[in-house]
Amino acid sequence: MRLLATLVLALSLSGCGMSIVHKLDVQQGNLVAPETFAKLKTGMTRTEVRTLLGTPLLTDVFHANRWDYYFRSEKRGQLVEQNRFSVFFENERVTRVEGGPTLSAAGTAPKK
Template sequence: MRFTFTTLCLAAAVLSGCVHKIDIQQGNVVVAEQLAKVKVGMSRPEVRQTLGTPLLADAFHANRWDYFFYNEKKGREIERNKITIHFADDKVTRIDGAAPVAIKGEERK
């Protein structure tokens, strides 16, 4: 009986380190090349065409679009980016944040 209990405890300890952690990639992939095309004075449709649909277009902050990107591999955060585009009269007035040249862990083709 004691041998079985010890064996089970040992097996549980060994297997607890074998948990598979999935890769998580969420949000909008925006790289520096794309962000460089967005200029002050551009319209909302032009920004949407260049960067894609924003991850967050808040009804309470209608003059702000947020582009978030989060990348996690094997349970470890690899990258987190946030870009905010501010509008006034449906034109870009300010761009906050920076985009990476390429997404870490992925090769650009």
């Protein structure tokens, strides 16, 4: 009987030693669909850009005329999608945009 109890206890505790780490799905930044990005035009005001794209993730104190938008998505610790672009202003109007929505890490177009 004592041997059976020891065996049951040993088998029960062996499951506690398994190390399965749960990794969260992480999404950071502004997810901007390619269709929405296509609506961004030179000459738009800051308010129009903020309404269309949302508040920028980064506003640089040293570059007040540049808004940086960034999006990163990870699933189980693996990069799924990453997008970055910058919107430049002069006299409160868009003068140019650098970057834009790109393909996901898997090589397919980003999902909505």
